[in-house]
Amino acid sequence: MLQRKQFSWAKKISAYVNEGQCQKGLTLIHYLQKSGAEITEFHLSAVLKACGRLQAIDEGKVAHAMILKRGYHGDVVLMTSLVDMYSKCSTIDSARRVYYDTPKRDVIATNAMITGLCLCGQTTEAIQLFDGMPSRVVGSWNSLISGLARNSHGGEAMQFFKKMRSVGEKEDFTTLVSVLSVCADLAQLINGRQVHGLVIKHGFEFYVPVGNALVDVYAKSGCMDDACRCFDNMPSKNIVSWTTLIMGYGKHGLGSEALRAFDQMKLMGFVPNKITLLGTLYACTHAGLMQEGWDIFNSMVHTYSITPMMEHYTCMVDLLSRAGRLEETCWFIERMPVEPDVRLWTAFLSSCCFHKNVDLARSVGEKLMELRPQESGPYVLLSNFYGLIGDWEGVAQVRRLMLDRGVRKEKACTWIEINGVVHAFESGDRSHPSYKEIYNYLEDLIKRMKSIGYVAKTGLVVQNVEEHVKEEILLGHSEKLAIGLGLISTPPGTKIVIIKNLRVCMDCHDATRFISEIEGREIVARDASRFHQFKGGECSCGNHW
Ligand code: ZN
Ligand code: ZN
DSSP: OTTSOHHHHHHHHHHHHHTTOHHHHHHHHHHHHHTTOOOOHHHHHHHHHHHHHHTOHHHHHHHHHHHHHTTOTTOHHHHHHHHHHHHHTTOHHHHHHHHHHOSSOOHHHHHHHHHHHHHTTOHHHHHHHHHTOSSOOHHHHHHHHHHHHHTTOHHHHHHHHHHHHHTTOOOOHHHHHHHHHHHHHHTOHHHHHHHHHHHHHHTOTTSHHHHHHHHHHHHHTTOHHHHHHHHHHOSSOOHHHHHHHHHHHHHTTOHHHHHHHHHHHHHTTOOOOHHHHHHHHHHHHHHTOHHHHHHHHHHHHHTTOOOOOHHHHHHHHHHHHHTTOHHHHHHHHHTOSSOOOHHHHHHHHHHHHHTTOHHHHHHHHHHHHHHSTTOHHHHHHHHHHHHHTTOHHHHHHHHHHHHHHTOOOOOOEEEEEETTEEEEEETTOOOSTTHHHHHHHHHHHHHHHHHTTOOOOGGGOOSOOOHHHHHHHHHTOHHHHHHHHHHHHSOTTOOEEEEESSOOOHHHHHHHHHHHHHTTOOEEEEOSSOEEEEETTEETTTTOO
């Protein structure tokens, strides 16, 4: 074996790395080294790739030392691999040093540095580096756009995409996948459709990652029909495609559709992974499919030999407690092999509040506030609950705790896209150019809603102010402002889609139900937990989320 040519060894190592068997690649290089074989730049390049993927910084440093010892430091390809390795290991300072010490940096090296900076969250520096490039290739744009998208700077990513097109640079399918992921995260339906147009123009719709991204965009923008159409049109699918579809159904509360897709997927010979199972379980939870949920949960261990993660347990707790089986939920939690986390307790707390079990809500709430004393979510949930049942002593207690511990409420924000422009609202926001029209319209609308039974949940307002001021505060909630803008700036009958960063508030949920009835509009609200589809005075979540 050792007689083999150097080149074929290098080929073998990179084949392992490219297949994702990085550890095998590294073992092989150790073996070569021990046997006294010569290590060339080809070996080292493959080793660096493996170290980056495994985040094996120590091994990476050894490779770096070997590069210097062998005098390869002028080799721009190896230097680029080093930049890539160091940034994947989250040591951006080392990556930066290598990059700026390389004498003849080419465009590929700079692209790697931009990707690395974004990977480590240094997007401002990445943009500066990009702006300073004397010439760019499509890869440079891709590095920046996908990097910004990964750092939740979707707006900026879109701006660079527009700029890219305006300077005449041709996008490739990597660009489009990144841009589609931005559209999905921001639920920018109109932009998503435009990018879909580009996908078709280039003939990229048959690439699996592109198809997956399209399904995701439509599902996350509240258009499950379009998501299904894209899915059906994909000539070949992978497990990610199916998982994306099932997740989409789940978020829309379409439990039986999700289960049907799950069965169909199995018939096609795909084996679900833990994410697929989570999506299916989630769908059961949000559709209240008790038996089906249990079946999926049990099949995880028995059929697929997958150890449930915290998310799977949380789904089960959610499923049981939503159905009002609170004692059974306690039983389930006690028997879990892992310590419950904040999300799990929060799901349980929300059900205890929904079923108005004061004692359980209090004890779970107290546990949560001890577990994560700085997180505002549990305080808000519990104080809202006390407010709604009129337990003002309870509200005051929670408020005091928050003050003592210096806990700040996370700012609520809601977005709406109108004609391709995204408008963002915070609570009580008066910064929008049309704010006067929005408030006037909402005030009149609330009057009409009251005549058919809407009652403002003023118990949710913790400030000690008069009743009418509480109502004004509720009216200024970001969800209502976004919907208000949607109502005054789109033709009657148009569907309204909004996105909120936190869970939708109880008063806004109630109000939106009434608005959907009185205005005859379909309103889709995506919040931190799911989709709410309001139509004719009802919501797809059954008023429990
Ligand atoms: Zn609200
Ligand atoms: Zn709902």
